[in-house]
Amino acid sequence: MALLEIEGLCAEVEGKPILRGIDLALPIGEVHAIMGPNGSGKSTLAYVLSGREGYTVTGGSVRFAGQDLLAMEPEERAAAGLFLAFQYPVELPGVGNANFLRTALNAVRRARGEKEIDAINFLKEARAALRRLSMADEMLKRNVNVGFSGGEKKRNEVFQMALLKPRLAILDETDSGLDIDALKIVAEGVNALRGKDFSALVITHYQRLLDHIVPDRVHVLSAGRIVRSGGPELAKALEASGYAGLAAEAA
Amino acid sequence: MSAALQEVAEGFSARFRKLAPRLPGSAEARQRAASAFRARGFPDTRDEAFRFTNLRPLADVSFAEPDGADEAALALLARVPANEGPRLVFANGRFRAERSRLPEGFHVASFADEPMLDGAVADESAPLTVLNTMLAEDGAVISVPEGVDAGTLVLVSLGAGEAGRAVDFHPRHRVILAAGARLALIEIALGEGVYLHNPVMEATLGVESRLLHVKLQNESTRAFHLSSLHVGLDARATYEGFSLVSGARLARSEIHADIEGAGAMLAMNVAQLLDGERHADITAVIRHLAPGGSSRQAVKNVLTGRAQGVFQGKIAVDRVAQKTDGYQMNQALLLSDEAQVNSKPELEIFADDVKCSHGATVGALDPEQLFYLRSRGVPGREARAILVRAFLAEMIETIPHEWGRSVLENAVDSWWKDRPV
Incomplete structure (x- = not known):
């Protein structure tokens, strides 16, 4: 059964069509990569799925675990188990990372009818997750993403993901701006969650990340449509031939 | 002044004539204030200092002197966060010794017993202080001797009045810190119903003394809060203020600070949280009269509904006040389309070697x-x-x-x- 079913999804930004009919089914437990050139609609897809304002769905449907995803508020999507790792994580001056994470975790737990986690147990869990990601405890004391380097911000996204334990993670170019060590940490963070209850859409421009997070399927997005799908070998082929030939082929 | 407001002013003047024989303190100071108030009354919006704050809503209410029982006000003490240690409780402006805990190691008295009207009396630029000087009946007189760290003192002001029987009270507080003395003064004002709370606090900070002043103004949303703080700082003294304005229908908080000694430091940090039709004004006049002083004013407004927040901040630097460092910042967060903020920075600098800056930002949530x-x-x-x-x-x-x-x-x-x- 598919966890995420996207059918004929069309969306526009400021009246400009970006997604022009996306069809994609992501089975439970699988990791799919979405690749494509700049401007193909990769990030728009991530934002539409996570419910960001300013993106107007003009057609199609998205079902997530059987629910109509597009009818849900962003926080309801998170509670249902969807997590977006931002391409550009947002800074929250005046909001401590620990408080932010505990608030988020408890909001999600409340929405799922689970018990809230107290401060002590939260810290225990958070520290354990930090250790797994080779991150310093000091991370918890800082304001959310404020003064973080590009790599730290991305790692903080993976850290949040590790705590929130989503059923579906959408990684929006989480590899951009990362050096190889940071890339490995991010990949390990994702791989640690892999299993029958975890699925992911890994959006990336480059094949590099897919050496570390090996996808079950690869989809190529071009001008708002999926023009090709295949196994991990498709990513390698793209790396060799580039997107240019592919776009021409699709046209 | 509108005719309606004129009527309120005349009511207060008549009250003074009735009470004058039994008002504590210098009769001469009282008379001077009464003459000034009679001559000028309430300021209106043609007065530059009140350009953004119209006191006209005072005329919606008919005020009377509190009856002295003030049990409704006193009952609100339950809402005040509990603290250990000394606490002074005022109900409708009157000191309630039986509900207070006096400190040891420094002097505290009620203004009714030890009236002090020696400071800001009839300063034309502070008409609300003039009104207070005319009608003040009680208040707290706090005096910390040289070198003593007095710890924490909590000053609670409770107000209660009903729509048909609104009350007004004008407490006069006096804080004197001798050289090297320290005090953390935590002020909490809250209430219920309709009333006017018009407190004046005069603080004299001796050489190297330090006053930490935390204030919560959480008056009834139908009440009026017009407060004035007059603070004088001697050499290397520090005034550090933090206040949160989250109550009152109409609020005006004035801060008049004189940096009289070299190297004194003043910081005021204010946040106003306003909703509905409420109006709150922070007006600060910081005068640097000695060299090497620093002042910092940081005012934040969070406004929703049709609320209006005002910040007027003036830094005046005297010719002798070289090396002054003055800073003021006003930031506003508007949570609705109809909320409004008015910001008026003013720098008046007569010294040539100073650093003064100001800024303002207005925005919505990101x-x-x-x-x-x-x-x-x-x-x-x-x-x-x-x-x-x-x-x-x-x-x-x-x-x-x-x-x-x-x-x-x-x-x-x-x-x-x-x-x-």
């Missing part, structure tokens, strides 16, 4: 930040509350007094709980 929080599962309302708290964090989290900080933090939290934002 949609990117809101989305980030919501994408992590935090519901919209809670996400907005988190961002507003973050906006206020600079004011609240830096309060160097744990209990004082918790009082303001809890006030911010309950402000949110009560409002469907």
Whole structure:
């Protein structure tokens, strides 16, 4: 059964069509990569799925675990188990990372009818997750993403993901701006969650990340449509031939 | 002045004539204030200092002197966060010794017993202080001797009046810190119903003394709060103020500071949280009269509904006040389309070697930040509350007094709980 079913999804930004009919089914437990050139609609897809304002769905449907995803508020999507790792994580001056994470975790737990986690147990869990990601405890004391380097911000996204334990993670170019060590940490963070209850859409421009997070399927997005799908070998082929030939082929 | 407001002013003048024989303190100071008030009455919006704040709503209410029982006000003591240690309680402006705990090691008395009207008496530029000087009946007189660290003193003011029987009270507080003395003064004003609270506090800070002043103004949303702080700083003295304005229908908080000794430091941090049709004004006049002083004014407004926030901040630097460092910043967060903020910085500099700067920002909540929080599962309302708290964090989290900080933090939290934002 598919966890995420996207059918004929069309969306526009400021009246400009970006997604022009996306069809994609992501089975439970699988990791799919979405690749494509700049401007193909990769990030728009991530934002539409996570419910960001300013993106107007003009057609199609998205079902997530059987629910109509597009009818849900962003926080309801998170509670249902969807997590977006931002391409550009947002800074929250005046909001401590620990408080932010505990608030988020408890909001999600409340929405799922689970018990809230107290401060002590939260810290225990958070520290354990930090250790797994080779991150310093000091991370918890800082304001959310404020003064973080590009790599730290991305790692903080993976850290949040590790705590929130989503059923579906959408990684929006989480590899951009990362050096190889940071890339490995991010990949390990994702791989640690892999299993029958975890699925992911890994959006990336480059094949590099897919050496570390090996996808079950690869989809190529071009001008708002999926023009090709295949196994991990498709990513390698793209790396060799580039997107240019592919776009021409699709046209 | 409108005819209606004129009537209110005449009512207060008539009250003075009736009370004069039994008012404590210098009769001469009282008479001078009464003449000044009679001549001028309430300022109106043609008066530059009151350009953004119209006192006309005072005329909606007919005021009477509190009857002295003030039990309704006193009952509100239950709402005041509990503290250990000394606490002074005022109900409708009257000192209630039986509900207070006096400190040891420094002197505290009631103004009724030890009236002091020696300072700001009939200063034309402070008409609300003039009114207070005319009618003040009680207050707190606090005096910390040389070198003594007095710890924490809590000053509670409770007000209660009914629509048909509104009361007004004009407490006169006096704080004197001798050289090297220290005090943390935590002021909490709250109430119920309709009343006018017009307190004046005069603080004299001796050489190298330090006053930490935390204030929660959480008056009834139908009340009027017109307060004036006059503070004088001797050499290397420090005044550090943190206040949260979250109550009153109409509020005006004036701060008049004179930096009289070299190297004195003044910092005032204010946050106003306003909703509905409420109006709150922070007006500060900082006069640098000695070299090497520094002053910092940071005012944050969070406004929703049709609320209006005002900040007027003036830094005046005298010819002799070289090496002055003055700073003021006004930031506003507008949570609705109809909320309004007025900001008026004013620099008047007669010395040539000074550093003075000011700035203002106005904005709404950042949609990117809101989305980030919501994408992590935090519901919209809670996400907005988190961002507003973050906006206020600079004011609240830096309060160097744990209990004082918790009082303001809890006030911010309950402000949110009560409002469907």
